[in-house]
Amino acid sequence: MPPIRRSLRAPQAQLDPSIRKELGKGTITMEQLLCQLADPNANTTRLLTQLIDEIRPADAHDIDTARLHMARLSEILRDRPELRAALRDAITKLAQTHRHIELYTVTGILPNTGFVAELVRRIGHKLLPEVLDRGLLRTVLRRMYHQASDRHWVGGVGEDAWLELITAMRFDEVAASETMPPAAAEILRSLRVLSYWIAAGGVEPELLRLEPSLETYESPFLAQNVEMTAYLKATPEHWGKAPGDADERHLRVLFGQCQDVIERVRNTAARDGTSIRLTYHLQRLRQLLRRSEQLLDILEGVQNDRSGVAAYPPIVKLSMQLTCDECLRDNLRKHMRQNTELIALRVTDNASHRGDHYITNTPREYWSMARSAMIGGGVIAFMACLKLLLVGTQMPPLTGAILFCLNYGLGFCLIHILHGTVSTKQPAMTANTIAASIEEAGGKLRNIEAMTDLIARTCRSQIVAILGNIGIAIPLAALIAWTVFKIGGTPFASPEEALYLLEAQSPVHGGAVFYAAIAGVCLFISGLISGYYDNYAAYNRIPERILQLDWPRRLFGESRRRHFATYVGDNLGALAGNFLFGVLLGGTTLFGLLLGLPIDIRHVAFSSAFVGVALVGLDFSAHLSAVVWAALGVGMIGFINLSVSFALAMDVALRSRQVSDAQWRTLGRSVLAHLLRRPMDFFLPPRTGGA
Template sequence: MLKDILEEITRDPETDAFRPLGRLLKQLRPEQADDSLSIDRNFEALLGLLSRRPELRAGLQRYIDHLLVGRRQIHLYTDTGILSSEGLAAGFWRRVGERLLPPISDDQYLDEAFSRLIRRGKDADWIEAVPDETWARVFEALLSGARPKAVLRHTHLEQLDALRVLAHRVCAMGLEPELVRNYPAVEAFESPFMALSNETERFVRHQRELLQELREDGIDHRQMQVLMDQCHELIRKVKRLSAQYGVSISLTYLMVRMNQTLERMELLLEFIAGDNTSHPLRLARFLKQMSRSEADSHSLRALMSRNTELLARNVTEHASETGDHYVTTSRSGFFDMWRSAARAGVIVAFMALLKIISTRLALAPLGQALVYSLNYSFGFMLIHILHGTIATKQPAMTASHLAASVEQIGTHRPEKHLGDLARLCIDVFRSQFIAILGNVGIAFPIAIAVGLMWQWLGHFPVSVDKANHLIHDLSPIDSLAIFHAAIAGFFLFLSGIISGYYDNKAIYSRIPERIIAHRALYWISRRRREKIAKYLRHNLGALAGNFYFGVMLGSMGTIGFLFGLPLDIRHIAFSTANFAYALVTFDFVMSWQVVAISSIGIAAIGMTNLGVSFSLALMLALKSRGVKFRLWWPLLQEIFAQLKQRPLTLFWPPKAVAESVPTN
């Protein structure tokens, strides 16, 4: 079939239809995208025919050249593969509309013809599965020999026009108010974006005059490369300053578009002024990039994934910095963490008692949810104000810190950093362990003491029926304790996102400065306002996260009741306190089987809380940074190797302070 198609093309190489090329791609397409054997067989057959029969290769070259010379290529270079300016809602409805009523393609534009050829991105998977070297061999065969000057001239002019358009876009984006606000030096000095636009205009003009034979030599393109490097460096500076000035979704989106546009300019510059011997490999990579971008431009999943990634990047930056405080490497930090968790354990014991007492109030479901939520929210906020630590709040922060460490080691020989990363993982586990021990180890005896004092005053902290209910809720067999613990873990993860969002909002929206300047607060002394503003600058995220976390915990049971669903939450610290109050009610008379099942249930609840929140936070943090770390198994082996040498470091800090993961 390949031979028949090539012979048909050779008989009429000047046809203006894309159908023969579509049939050729159909013959190359494997049944399964990852079927490497079919891919190798099909491409070897094509390359064999092109090498054995020069007339078929020449006919295919003439056919493709004829398709290229009569079409506009500029949009393929300037738009495909670069984020558009459409928002989430516009992108969503455009994709839905395309599925209901597919758009009409205009083959006079190469980007639309390309979209139709690869079936609107459906061929992206197998095109990416073909090795770069294989595609390069195909392009090398098509580029061999003399080609018509009209084709080379048309393609060259289209690439020059695309380069000019991209340069003007970069200049416009570089002068956006949000970028200038975050890096005011752009106004004080000459903007590299403007300089790049001017230099590109000069380069394009000289290249056009060279094509028209109005000059003998073009200007050196390396000055443009220097300016593009300066633009990249300025974008990196803005990203580094985000910790100081904050960042918005629109600014994050803008910087991604700028990076993509600059990378496309670099690629076009390589095509225009680079070494011709490297063109086949560049075309192979360009084809894969265009195919994936075309698929993403029509995919609802890709749209949501891209916006989720941008949002995640926006809210996890500050979480990674906060996470550093939750990782202890020294013995002093280890004991500080225990004392902090112990303070939280004391408050949790009283919060659990208030929750139990509030169940006796004759309230409507929504009123009950409000009381539960306020109990949780103000309790968690009090814990934070008193510098306490809830162990299950750690994973959302430490996961972002771990992801930032993974990002820092880079992709060049990351295996040499596995030792440092393994030590960080051990430090994270040890810090988590002592925090749990502080919460549970203190909440249990405090709840016992409060229950006995309550009993001494002539009352039981909980009724016998309520105590039986509390014990039943701890069983991982007879109740939905694990499922409810997973819900709590998800809320822990969500509260971490909320904390990151408000930490960023406090900086970006300049909330502390606005509080200081607020006219309605002039009755408070300036010194007091500055003190309040400073506290909110560093704690608004944590307070907001704790408040919303309490609302989520307190309202979930009521939401389940209203919708007739078995929804509730289980949290390890509160489950431990509830078990203690039930134990006092039964006067410490409880069978060992019940004690064992309850203890196993509490442990399972804790593992589920931590596992769900940590895994979700780590996946989000890695996604937000675009990190693809594939050395998890070697990392686990390195962790086990270090624990084999010093097993106690998993639970007890070493004498020497552990080193942090170095940056590249």
């Protein structure tokens, strides 16, 4: 065996002897496999699978080892012309003898069957694997990368490592054919199928409803199919010659116009409402267009450089993507997450518009938010006292839970009608607004400084809302309890009950922190509910449908009917979210009772009101330590309420826009730096009108 002249001496010098020994074993095995590939009767698929097994690291996340194995294989191919010829011929044979269409048109593209059907299919294939068609290139790929964890190292080694490997195979050593190779013909067939699907997707009824110009003027979705047909006909005739009619530039222009239509429809849907089906359909159209462009990139590279070297980058990029997608073909978690992101995008697009009202920019808006929060705190004080009265009646659990739900739900709706603010309702809405400012395409952050400033404005708006709620809830609840005592002569809460109320808010005498987290989850869910019903009202044109009813006009008159229809359209999501948030809070205790679990909720505004009632019950004097712990508990409850609901809402909103963890960390570092540099921005408004 000839020595490896251009070995990885520098990297190996840094490895321990056991790893170098393992790499040495891999080298011998790789060479033996490559020698066997030269046998015309060899099982090519099996040998290539074994070759991938030699590259595969023991730990799929061990990217460095995988990269070293690939570098060693590349070194062998560069040093041994007969071995690289064997590997090159084997890959060419597979490409010429297997069908490509399903790999290019199905792998990594959302199915047209919908969420439930695809979920059932994946579960069925998990329980009983499907029979693979040996004539498909997709089947070969599955067998070569037969471990689902392969996606980690395949994508982790990076495009450069794969480019080095394909370059080492020296496909340019093979004389270019004057006729179209079978692999290029397979790409053309795949482009035909993709074009048909794009054209069919462009005439979906929901798409036409939101973009009427597709019916009035020539649709780019249909025009691209006409152009694609001409391109597919001309390409074989002009293979190896000047592009002529086989120029794909006009196709790319039409693909760009299709993307523009999709973006317009998405923006319209964000304003006028959308459906899960439409969101799913738009995402699938994007994938079809992207796959078509990737295949055109490969054909363009091959035609511009007959050696094929120019086509290496698009081939590597698409191959890595297809491999990773095939590894996840039956993955239930990916399917659930992918569709959850689509639903989240649908909801957050609408919730984000409402979140603008919870973020202040100027001092005037800041103090207006404070006054609005005071209204909310006043209503909550009455709601808290009413709950204590209901608790004192010793009702059956189910009856009590229903009344608690009505107390919470109707009270929150009343706050909204009175233009008040509940501080903890803000995070789920403002998180969507922050996420909506992130560019959807690729989830790229447009302007880190602008995003950081938006988060700072959000924080100070939520802080003043909490202070407004607490600042009114505590003294007003205490005033109500004192008034009841003076009028009736009976304490609103006995000393024992008052002490219990204080201990219930304490972070050390009970599960207040855990219960506050449960309330935070309820807040997050209510934010999604608000977004859903805002979208529902817009998409189903609820105001317009109300205006078609005659009986409201006969009973209330035309002016009141129009005012009511407008109010429902603007506030259905807020009212539904507030009422159902109340149902969640009121029903949590009953849910825990039914399951035998110690589940309860703690909401910062209600906890502060209970502290006010307890102070009157203790005559403002005794149990100073309990009061101090309760005050600390209220602060912690508020922090947990806000942080849990905001974190959950932000996570869903960012995932729906496919923002990477690295970008999220970049934003986090920017926020921390802003906090250290200008901390007052997070607490007080600017002196001038700007934020």
